[in-house]
Amino acid sequence: MSVAISSEEKSAQSKPQIPPNVLMIVVDDLGWADVGYNQTTTLFETPNIDELAKQSLRFDNAYAGAANCAPSRAVLLSGQYGPRHGIYTVSPSARGNAQTRKLIPITNKRGLEPEVVTLAESLKEAGYTTGNFGKWHLGADPDTQGFDKNVAGSGNGMTFHYYSPYKLPNIEDGPEGEYLTRRLTSEVINWVKSAKGKPFFAYVPYYSVHTPFQADADIVEKYLGKGITDKKQATYAAMVEHMDNNVGRILDMLQTQDLADNTIVIFTSDNGGYKMSSFPSPLRAGKGSYYEGGLRVPLLISWPDKILAGSNATPVINADFYPTLLSISNQPQSKLLLDGEDLSGLLLNQEALKSRDLFWHFPVYLQARNSKTDQAQDPLFRTRPGSAMRSGNWKLIHYFENNEYELYDLSVDVAESNNLALKQPSKLNELKVKLDDWRTQTGAPIPTQLNPEYREEINQALMREALLEIK
Template sequence: MFNQILTATLLLIFNANFILADKAQPNILFITVDDMNWDSVGVYGSKLPEITPNIDSIANEGMLFERAYVQASNCSPSRVVFQSGRYPSSSGMRGFYMVNANYPMLPEVLKNNGYFTAVINKPRDTSFSGDYEKYWDQSIILKGAEKRGAQVYAQGMKDFFSLLDEKNKAFYCLVNIADPHKPFYQDPKSTESGFDEYGPSRIYTSSEITIPEFLPKHPGVKIEMRNYYNSVKRADDCVGAILKSLKDSSYEENTIVIFVSDHGMPLPFAKSSLYQNGIRTPWVMKWPEKIKPGSKDTEHMISAVDFFPTILNICGIRKVKGLEGRSFLPLIQGKTQKYRDHIFAEFNENAIGLVYPTRAVHNKKFAYIFNPWSDGKRTFSSASSFHKSYKVIKELAKTDPTVAKRFNHLSFRELEELYDLENDPDCLNNLAKNPAYQTQLKQLRAKLSQHMSKIGDYALEAIKKRESANELVQFMQEQDMQSIKRAEVIQWKRHKNRVGGTGKNTELFMSPANL
């Protein structure tokens, strides 16, 4: 009898502990990289041998989302979507300035629900404002070469776990790796600045590199692509160091690991564009005992705006008001979800405040892009305009009619663009004026307009007035005026903008919710 009572008691204790363990809030380790194309990753089809074994391991031990996207194709606007759960035009984080929002970011919500929150590198680009303590229990800024060193991230994670041992809390830790952001490994600026102090574990040669179809086959472009892929490799080394630190800690068993890139590679027709190479991202995650290793979702489309509600759902925290995405936890659980056959994206302005409001909707077959700034005169400018590949394209355009046509499109775009993604994944052939594709054009334009109306997008008036060149000019004049005003008075995340230095700017931009 005693043995039976003892056995029953032990079973009760075991079951109670199992239930408590099962209900324990999971830790969230969110790893991002800067400017990495989705197809640069091994499990997404990169043909370079051993390019991303550590990123691949997350997918192999967990789940890969084949159709994952970000909402914006430049740094801070994209990163803040993950933490705000709102589109840039909704949150106010259209560019690289500080925003006064009257709603909480994800780390705030998690803090209020018992989580220890931390960001390692890029807290400025990840937060609405410089009031980091509001969002993060711990924020670490890395500088220079250390932002690209695997050893630095290994030590940073080790220190983080040591600190965590004292807290006895679940954690949300965001680690932002600088690579493969410009300057690339062995770029002249990188060498001169000492950024090459930390090299990749393997160095690829130009003979191993293939130039993507959306860039010209030129030796100068090949050198830049070589340096890019070596930076991709170095980023993967950093991911490996972070994963090893987690494995060496006591937290791995209850930690969800998620990996994404903030947008595409920093080259023409990728970063700062709304083509696939601008907004499609690698998105892999593992969750011990919850996600079956080697899982892959090839059908559903997810995006950055879904991250916030998904994390809350995973952590058992009630959804907050105003989120514009929705949880994809059912997909993680191997189920299906309706209405995941399209995503929306936007670009508003570059890092110094020049405005190019652009909107897009992608589904699995087509991409529609609306460029109200495109008037045949205004020239598009982004960070890539100062790098080698852009300069090569510009020079080749002087003598090569085919390249000239591409350079003209890069510079001026067209009011509307439509691409057949199944047959033209690099978006080389604009079908917007092709009579055979007017049905698709109208359907996607209507879907985008409906979305813009739903979120209160300031550019909705432009798409309504798309047939009036004069009204579009007036729209852009107003956007320029607003941008200049922001540049003169708003706190910026960069040291200069379109009107000069930003050091004396003191105001915070009021998000649409506050206007």
């Protein structure tokens, strides 16, 4: 007689008895299209990441928790949406010309509060040894929030020196000319070798490929020879290659140390990359924008013989890593308030994830970087205060200054070029209700106080001037 097995029982049976190691690589400012397997050109060279993609479940609709560094990392490591921890941007929240900001933005927090239980703290409680190798940017020191080992992590949001001397806290300078990405990789490799025998969580948030653009001259010349005329952008491509080489070094180490079979590898970015003229992308905008180019990121998850390789179109967000890894490591999460979903059934058993909506909240200002390439709502800001959500194939953006809405059907308009807010009133109203409910549930603050320094005529004049420059 056959006995029916519930999905919960099936999932429990497939979970490992010995918790797997976890290697999480988070590249800084790597765009969705800036890796070989995703790009629309042949300019980038990422053979190691491309090979990992062949061995991974590739998520084609993966999202960062925010469109710039600190808030996205806060979502990842807390498992919570922005309104719960209050990190919305890289401080301050009032960026850009004061005379063009209609509202006084919500005050931004500069780091995770001590009471936030991070992913590292939860995995440590589950018996993991934990290490941070690279950018922290969520307070003074990751040592106080669950990491046993810390190399180069501090409140710094970037390095100004990719070549030693680095002048960074919590890392000793190497030989003059040593490259930071390579040094961090060596630190990871040595630590993992020393941690054998105990499950490890290696969090590798490279400073690369964030500005400043610095790379070996011969690699830069190679990309200039491929037709990239802007030297800074050729240097960016070289930095991507540097990063890919070092990802390969870590993956090779897992093989030679017989660790690959019991290690989950997660490869992703903290947000979209800067929009650059040399590198076409089907997505609108880039870092700092709540259009797809600022939020959608590459995501690969690999675990040999446990996670089937292939592609998956399910929309996921980096808040999902926290509950997923707790579930796979058999660590209870009942006392934690987590906004992400457990993806272990999808990863291990190919179970469809129940339908849910994704949300972002940005009650602050982020000034324009390059008006010609930003592709923002207006040329003065990458983003003005607002919220965004994805529901199925629909994307809604709500801007607070003038209570404006934009609605896009991503199934046919991934470039977000056709605003359907006026043409689809029923869908607009449906999503507005969902977004309002979510903001109420999470206590999301909405700025309403008018900025006394704002001057409408100056705002309009500067926008007209910028638009003329774009043309």
